[in-house]
Amino acid sequence: MSEATDAVVIGAGVIGSAVTLELARNGRRVVCVDKGPAPGAGSTSSSSSIIRFSYSTLDAVLTAWESAAEWHHWSNFLGTDDPDGMARFIRTGMLVLESPGANTAAVLRQWDDIGIGYETLQADDIRQRFPTLDVGRFWPPKLIDDPAFADDPVGEVSAYFEPSSGFIDDPMLAARNLAHAARRHGASFRFHHEVIGIVRHGDRVAGITLADGGTIHAPVVVNVGGPHSGRINKLAGVVEEMRIGHRPLRQEVFAAPAPSGMRLQDGAPIVADLDIGQYFRPQVGETLMVGGAEPECDELEWIDDPDSFDEHPTVERFETTMLRLARRIPGFGVPHRPTGLAALYDVADDWVPIYDVSGLPGYFMACATSGNQFKNAPMAGRFMRALIDASAAGHSHDADPVHVVGPLTGRSINLGAFSRLRIPSATSGTVMG
Numbered sequence: 001m002s003e004a005t006d007a008v009v010i011g012a013g014v015i016g017s018a019v020t021l022e023l024a025r026n027g028r029r030v031v032c033v034d035k036g037p038a039p040g041a042g043s044t045s046s047s048s049s050i051i052r053f054s055y056s057t058l059d060a061v062l063t064a065w066e067s068a069a070e071w072h073h074w075s076n077f078l079g080t081d082d083p084d085g086m087a088r089f090i091r092t093g094m095l096v097l098e099s100p101g102a103n104t105a106a107v108l109r110q111w112d113d114i115g116i117g118y119e120t121l122q123a124d125d126i127r128q129r130f131p132t133l134d135v136g137r138f139w140p141p142k143l144i145d146d147p148a149f150a151d152d153p154v155g156e157v158s159a160y161f162e163p164s165s166g167f168i169d170d171p172m173l174a175a176r177n178l179a180h181a182a183r184r185h186g187a188s189f190r191f192h193h194e195v196i197g198i199v200r201h202g203d204r205v206a207g208i209t210l211a212d213g214g215t216i217h218a219p220v221v222v223n224v225g226g227p228h229s230g231r232i233n234k235l236a237g238v239v240e241e242m243r244i245g246h247r248p249l250r251q252e253v254f255a256a257p258a259p260s261g262m263r264l265q266d267g268a269p270i271v272a273d274l275d276i277g278q279y280f281r282p283q284v285g286e287t288l289m290v291g292g293a294e295p296e297c298d299e300l301e302w303i304d305d306p307d308s309f310d311e312h313p314t315v316e317r318f319e320t321t322m323l324r325l326a327r328r329i330p331g332f333g334v335p336h337r338p339t340g341l342a343a344l345y346d347v348a349d350d351w352v353p354i355y356d357v358s359g360l361p362g363y364f365m366a367c368a369t370s371g372n373q374f375k376n377a378p379m380a381g382r383f384m385r386a387l388i389d390a391s392a393a394g395h396s397h398d399a400d401p402v403h404v405v406g407p408l409t410g411r412s413i414n415l416g417a418f419s420r421l422r423i424p425s426a427t428s429g430t431v432m433g
């Protein structure tokens with residue numbers, strides 16, 4: 001079986017679906033192919049879906065800020081309402097507890113520049129506003145078998161509170177909403193179809209081959225394969241020239257009972273607590289979602305084969321996560337059994353995503369989303385369209401980076417910041433949602 005279209009998008013996660021929508025509503029015939037059963041059923045379904053702006057570079061903050069405006073006006077962004085329900089932005093604000101090495105000055109400089117409001121809080125202010133939280137400084141984060149784990153805190157933390165952050169209540173539904181909107185513009189989605197080859201014609205990409213023997217011919221192919229995207233780049237033969245590597249990293253996220261004061265109905269914020277090496281946020285059902293922020297003492301669990309990893313949370317990580325949380329929230333009752341999930345990030349060497357062209361004309365990549373790009377799906381779709389349009393017009397993004405102007409701020413975002421050819425910077429990435 002063989003067919004032809006204008007563009008193939010590999011992967012129907014939140015970003016692949018956003019790319020499909022953006023290409024379809026700009027007049028291309030698009031086929032989005034996914035080996036899974038539904039939009040967002042890959043790593044998107046496990047996302048903590050936090051929408052925040054705490055990045056240290058201008059392009060990263062602008063991307064998140066512009067995207068948040070689209071999540072706020074989701075129907076407008078989609079151009080339709082999905083009869084199966086609409087994902088909702090739940091605004092909670094975010095409390096960032098200061099810790100050494102957190103790059104706070106750089107983040108706040110960007111916020112001041114863009115006009116993102118925040119308050120600086122001293123320990124007494126935190127105590128007053130969020131009495132459930134212990135304001136002790138426990139830094140550095142420790143493993144629970146470290147003899148110093150239960151030591152008294154040394155001093156107290158300060159913080160900043162940014163009121164516009166929040167989270168999306170159902171990440172998989174968000175991908176489904178995007179796919180619904182894309183279908184209205186003629187895009188088609190093929191589930192249970194695995195891409196096993198990238199077709200070339202001369203020096204250009206010419207389509208994909210599928211495990212069932214089918215071929216889809218297209219002059220544009222976009223790799224949005226999430227944790228599988230490294231494999232797909234290998235199939236395309238575009239890895240050699242890349243200066244940024246990326247690979248799957250296993251993550252565990254837990255649910256814990258939320259004590260009074262930390263529930264959604266109490267107005268609890270997302271808390272970025274690099275002082276204990278974790279983040280937590282309220283969620284429906286009077287629980288907290290708790291994830292790790294990759295402190296130095298925690299071993300990173302790199303995965304060779306994204307089709308083969310333990311999807312169950314481990315008792316060891318669970319205990320570490322809960323006992324760390326109990327330091328910050330002393331009134332919290334540590335549950336007896338792990339409730340949570342294990343899933344994969346696709347992590348770049350510098351924890352910054354890759355939204356880019358490639359050395360194979362017509363082949364593009366939106367990958368290495370590094371556990372923090374759910375929030376940016378609306379702008380990621382626009383970025384990929386801009387790159388594809390510019391390439392079609394004969395422009396070399398590698399020589400002269402494409403810029404995208406954010407509709408909210410009118411500010412220009414330099415897509416060179418997300419190039420596969422960038423020099424990795426130790427400070428630009430972020431390890432939290």
Ligand SMILES: Cc1cc2nc3c(=O)[nH]c(=O)nc-3n(C[C@H](O)[C@H](O)[C@H](O)COP(=O)(O)OP(=O)(O)OC[C@H]3O[C@@H](n4cnc5c(N)ncnc54)[C@H](O)[C@@H]3O)c2cc1C
Nearest residue numbers: 011013015035042043044047048050195226369374375433
């Ligand atoms: C535990 C966890 C917590 C996170 N928390 C946050 C957060 O709080 N905030 C935030 O902004 N981001 C967060 N992220 C990151 C965010 O969820 C991801 O960046 C985003 O969901 C990636 O979307 P995607 O569309 O690129 O990939 P995916 O959702 O992984 O989709 C890729 C798709 O490609 C398909 N595919 C792969 N290979 C093939 C093939 N060969 N043929 C056909 N189809 C294929 C897969 O089936 C899959 O559906 C988190 C991620 C995880 C795992």
